[in-house]
Amino acid sequence: MVAPLGVGIAGLGTVGSAVVRLIEAQQRTLAERCGRGVRVVAVTARSRARKRGLDLRGVSWARNPLALATDPNVDCFVELMGGADEPALSAIEAALRAGKAVVTANKALIAKHGVRLAELAEAHGGAINFEAAVGAAIPVVKTLREGLSGTTIQRVYGILNGTCNYILTRMEQEGLSFAECLKDAQRLGYAEADPSFDIDGHDTAQKLAILASLAFGTKVAQRAVYVEGISSISPQDLRAAEQLGYRVKLLGVAVRTAKGIEQRVHPTMVPKTSSIAQVMGVTNAVTIDGEGIPPITLVGPGAGGAATASAVVADIADVARGARVLPFGRPVRRLRTTTKAPMERHEGGYYIRLMARDLPGTAATIATRLAEQKISIESIVQRHPDAAAVGNGVARTKSTPVPVILITYATSEDAVHRALRAVQRDKVITGRPQVIRIEKN
Numbered sequence: 001m002v003a004p005l006g007v008g009i010a011g012l013g014t015v016g017s018a019v020v021r022l023i024e025a026q027q028r029t030l031a032e033r034c035g036r037g038v039r040v041v042a043v044t045a046r047s048r049a050r051k052r053g054l055d056l057r058g059v060s061w062a063r064n065p066l067a068l069a070t071d072p073n074v075d076c077f078v079e080l081m082g083g084a085d086e087p088a089l090s091a092i093e094a095a096l097r098a099g100k101a102v103v104t105a106n107k108a109l110i111a112k113h114g115v116r117l118a119e120l121a122e123a124h125g126g127a128i129n130f131e132a133a134v135g136a137a138i139p140v141v142k143t144l145r146e147g148l149s150g151t152t153i154q155r156v157y158g159i160l161n162g163t164c165n166y167i168l169t170r171m172e173q174e175g176l177s178f179a180e181c182l183k184d185a186q187r188l189g190y191a192e193a194d195p196s197f198d199i200d201g202h203d204t205a206q207k208l209a210i211l212a213s214l215a216f217g218t219k220v221a222q223r224a225v226y227v228e229g230i231s232s233i234s235p236q237d238l239r240a241a242e243q244l245g246y247r248v249k250l251l252g253v254a255v256r257t258a259k260g261i262e263q264r265v266h267p268t269m270v271p272k273t274s275s276i277a278q279v280m281g282v283t284n285a286v287t288i289d290g291e292g293i294p295p296i297t298l299v300g301p302g303a304g305g306a307a308t309a310s311a312v313v314a315d316i317a318d319v320a321r322g323a324r325v326l327p328f329g330r331p332v333r334r335l336r337t338t339t340k341a342p343m344e345r346h347e348g349g350y351y352i353r354l355m356a357r358d359l360p361g362t363a364a365t366i367a368t369r370l371a372e373q374k375i376s377i378e379s380i381v382q383r384h385p386d387a388a389a390v391g392n393g394v395a396r397t398k399s400t401p402v403p404v405i406l407i408t409y410a411t412s413e414d415a416v417h418r419a420l421r422a423v424q425r426d427k428v429i430t431g432r433p434q435v436i437r438i439e440k441n
């Protein structure tokens with residue numbers, strides 16, 4: 001009879017508490033599936049006194065995360081404290097140096113230190129599992145690392161931040177303002193402690209950097225990801241997208257191109273008919289394009305205690321059953337360094353919204369400047385200002401700008417910027433042009 005796996009949990013917040021409960025509730029199933037029991041033997045948290053509604057009888061309390069990681073009764077150290085650096089980092093390093101298995105949901109830490117930690121795991125015969133770091137309950141790490149290990153991956157992209165998708169969905173469906181939707185996302189506990197991390201795209205960038213490493217065998221490098229958030233997206237863009245057959249999503253995209261691996265996070269127009277466009281609210285989705293097979297899309301809850309606990313417990317189960325894989329699917333020495341792909345070289349279709357002066361020749365000037373850069377226009381729409389704005393007492397005069405919306409065929413970002421600079425010099429538009437990249441499925 002194999003002894004139960006001794007689990008030590010550092011951090012008893014929403015996720016940590018959910019993990020303790022899930023291990024307790026799934027005891028029998030875990031023992032059947034893993035061939036041995038899984039037992040929480042020790043924990044540590046900032047406050048021991050806090051009421052959590054957990055039954056921790058027979059579980060010892062460690063002084064701090066480091067003491068927990070080196071506790072001889074702990075075979076598997078589970079880090080659920082968060083934070084890219086201390087105290088999580090030293091505790092994980094200590095567990096790995098002792099040859100133990102580590103399970104973490106900490107995307108910031110894996111994005112920053114994942115490669116070095118994988119090296120430590122390899123050197124000391126331990127393991128570091130991080131399924132919950134990306135897409136919570138969606139088993140995308142395992143899918144890329146194990147399920148598709150015989151397939152060359154061309155592109156992996158998806159909705160990796162529940163907060164942003166929740167905001168964009170409610171703005172589109174209910175016409176609410178960005179600020180109102182963000183407030184609700186915070187109230188519902190989706191957003192990070194500092195929500196700018198979500199809305200400026202950094203949370204997505206960390207998750208994307210991890211997925212890109214697994215997909216393309218590169219070293220995780222957040223700095224190689226181009227990042228743009230969603231705060232510039234207006235209800236007007238969402239309405240225009242809808243009328244043109246698109247939806248706006250904050251996507252993380254990692255793609256193999258002739259010039260290298262492109263990793264980018266930005267608001268993106270996706271065709272309304274695509275699988276990714278159907279994903280609404282806090283739900284996450286990842287599409288994987290592999291050579292020789294149709295795309296695979298995984299959809300599921302990407303945030304929240306129960307969803308994250310599901311992935312953490314699955315990682316613990318792998319440790320219990322002795323399933324060991326290299327953290328990034330290859331030995332660290334085989335992972336290639338990747339650099340940031342210059343977005344100026346990005347090629348694709350574009351949505352462009354300009355506030356144009358309502359004068360004869362304006363549309364012709366815009367079309368000429370685009371043609372000079374060999375940009376072909378798929379559609380162009382000039383919209384009159386909202387009736388609501390006029391109703392609100394905004395008198396429309398000849399000088400009131402009107403939105404002109406263009407969809408281009410594939411072109412380079414550089415060409416788009418050159419054309420728009422020329423249009424600005426022509427003084428036929430006011431304000432800054434809105435540019436949103438289009439991703440085709």
Ligand code: HSE
Nearest residue numbers: 161162163190192303
């Ligand atoms: N703030 C994150 C989100 C939580 O909104 O997706 C999960 O990483």
